[in-house]
């Protein structure tokens with residue numbers, strides 16, 4: 495098996511930062527206690543958990559008790575949608591959810607699950623630029639709408655959604671607002687007061703913390719029926735012994751990401767633009783998917799006319815370059831990207847698309863090498879399909 499030399503799939507996951515790993519290790523050795531235990535080693539674990547909660551609350555500009563730790567972004571999204579929906583069912587009011595056609599499957603499949611129980615869901619489509627219009631969200635709102643869920647930044651095309659504007663118009667109608675900020679974390683402000691949202695999902699492994707840890711921010715007074723039954727952890731909101739080491743690591747990673755935000759974004763933005771320009775200039779028949787400016791600093795999503803994205807990715811892999819064709823969860827399946835399709839991109843270009851997502855440790859040399867490999871691969875694949883069409 496060949497190895498990965500250039501990793502360009504940071505939207506799928508990021509490596510754990512060495513400093514994060516080091517900060518976590520004591521919670522798997524000397525500070526091993528259960529944070530719910532009253533004796534010394536338990537209190538040490540509790541202190542770590544409390545520090546993590548306070549540190550993250552500081553980044554989100556919220557109260558520490560408004561943070562509920564979860565086992566990742568998927569659980570946070572499930573909890574937000576199902577928790578709010580079931581609370582409204584119990585309360586006997588509100589049966590309708592507005593979300594978008596470009597959400598991650600953690601939101602889309604949660605919404606589809608709720609439809610099976612009689613909830614109604616409207617899926618607002620984005621424009622061709624991959625951005626959802628607040629007016630379209632407003633038009634989808636009904637008298638019985640109880641939840642609006644719009645992602646902050648898209649995981650496939652990196653487009654940034656006007657969440658604060660959407661939240662304002664939803665709140666004017668007394669509707670709860672959730673945003674999946676999993677891809678935005680570490681790149682965009684997570685100030686929940688400025689965003690004006692009630693629920694925010696985050697996932698540690700997108701910002702150099704481990705996989706399997708995340709959180710849901712829940713503004714006080716938000717109607718929500720907690721989904722996990724068991725012990726009294728997380729203030730009775732999410733039963734199960736907390737993964738203290740991972741939570742601690744997530745807090746360290748988030749704090750570092752926001753301390754270094756400007757420098758990281760400037761570095762990523764420069765590499766992204768170098769990659770986009772290189773591909774558009776040197777490979778004819780290449781198109782950028784998603785708005786060029788209103789996108790995450792590390793996201794490049796392009797379509798090559800006349801080639802299969804999956805084949806391009808295999809060629810990249812053979813050269814030690816890791817990238818993907820969209821969300822990692824659908825890689826390996828033949829389903830075309832629901833995001834690109836919802837944007838109205840024709841099926842042949844959807845099939846010819848690849849996603850390259852950059853990270854803080856990528857270099858300009860890596861970008862130049864990737865461009866060179868893609869120039870060769872796309873030209874070769876086009877020649878081969880021209881021959882086989884003869």
Ligand code: PLP
Pocket residue numbers: 505506565566567568569571598600645647648649674676677697698699706707708822
């Ligand atoms: N939401 C978005 C936008 C994502 O990109 C992802 C992961 O790719 C998730 C949710 C799910 O997060 P996790 O992998 O932590 O379950």
